[in-house]
Amino acid sequence: xxxxxxxxxxxxxxxxxxxxxxxxxxxxxxxxxxxxxxxxxxxxxxxxxxxxxxxxxxxxxxxxxxxxxxxxxxxxxxxxxxxxxxxxxxxxxxxxxxxxxxxxxxxxxxxxxxxxxxxxxxxxxxxxxxxxxxxxxxxxxxxxxxxxxxxxxxxxxxxxxxxxxxxxxxxxxxxxxxxxxxxxxxxxxxxxxxxxxxxxxxxxxxxxxxxxxxxxxxxxxxxxxxxxxxxxxxxxxx
Numbered sequence: 001x002x003x004x005x006x007x008x009x010x011x012x013x014x015x016x017x018x019x020x021x022x023x024x025x026x027x028x029x030x031x032x033x034x035x036x037x038x039x040x041x042x043x044x045x046x047x048x049x050x051x052x053x054x055x056x057x058x059x060x061x062x063x064x065x066x067x068x069x070x071x072x073x074x075x076x077x078x079x080x081x082x083x084x085x086x087x088x089x090x091x092x093x094x095x096x097x098x099x100x101x102x103x104x105x106x107x108x109x110x111x112x113x114x115x116x117x118x119x120x121x122x123x124x125x126x127x128x129x130x131x132x133x134x135x136x137x138x139x140x141x142x143x144x145x146x147x148x149x150x151x152x153x154x155x156x157x158x159x160x161x162x163x164x165x166x167x168x169x170x171x172x173x174x175x176x177x178x179x180x181x182x183x184x185x186x187x188x189x190x191x192x193x194x195x196x197x198x199x200x201x202x203x204x205x206x207x208x209x210x211x212x213x214x215x216x217x218x219x220x221x222x223x224x225x226x227x228x229x230x231x232x233x234x235x236x237x238x
């Protein structure tokens with residue numbers, strides 16, 4: 001990794017830390033969702049036709065928290081750095097290096113949000129399969145991080161971008177996920193349907209189907225590659 005790419009990564013990290021609201025959300029959202037919603041999700045699941053228990057509901061809340069935070073953070077960071085990235089490319093930095101830097105930042109943010117959510121789950125719940133839980137939540141966070149980067153190319157307003165991310169999340173959570181026992185092609189096409197299934201299974205120790213992992217990785221690639229290409233092309237055109 002070149003020095004210039006490292007500097008872009010460091011600059012994005014500083015920009016994220018510089019905003020107190022980012023750190024506050026990072027420390028508040030995971031505990032809030034996991035502690036406040038685990039029991040409520042179990043009850044609500046029965047109303048929607050699902051069968052989540054408290055542990056499964058807590059795992060799902062942890063995945064939601066990490067995913068939303070990664071998506072919103074990636075959107076704002078990509079949007080805020082657009083002009084600077086364009087100047088760096090004009091100054092001679094390769095577009096691929098800019099794309100790699102943003103990809104690295106998205107991975108770092110997703111890892112951090114996943115780490116906090118999983119740590120909270122370990123502190124409050126019994127986790128049957130820790131490795132599977134961490135991997136599933138990380139994949140979900142990376143998917144939403146890529147979605148946030150992609151949206152920053154086409155949506156220039158902070159409020160509008162946040163609204164779209166929340167709208168996608170609501171469809172994901174209440175239609176396609178285990179909360180409502182979502183099945184069928186529409187549910188499968190929602191971003192974190194399969195990572196959600198893995199998360200629930202990892203929390204309670206039920207079998208994890210190999211196809212869930214496969215489709216989770218395929219979905220991640222299907223979102224991450226276009227997002228990276230779109231970011232690079234937009235930066236070149238600025």
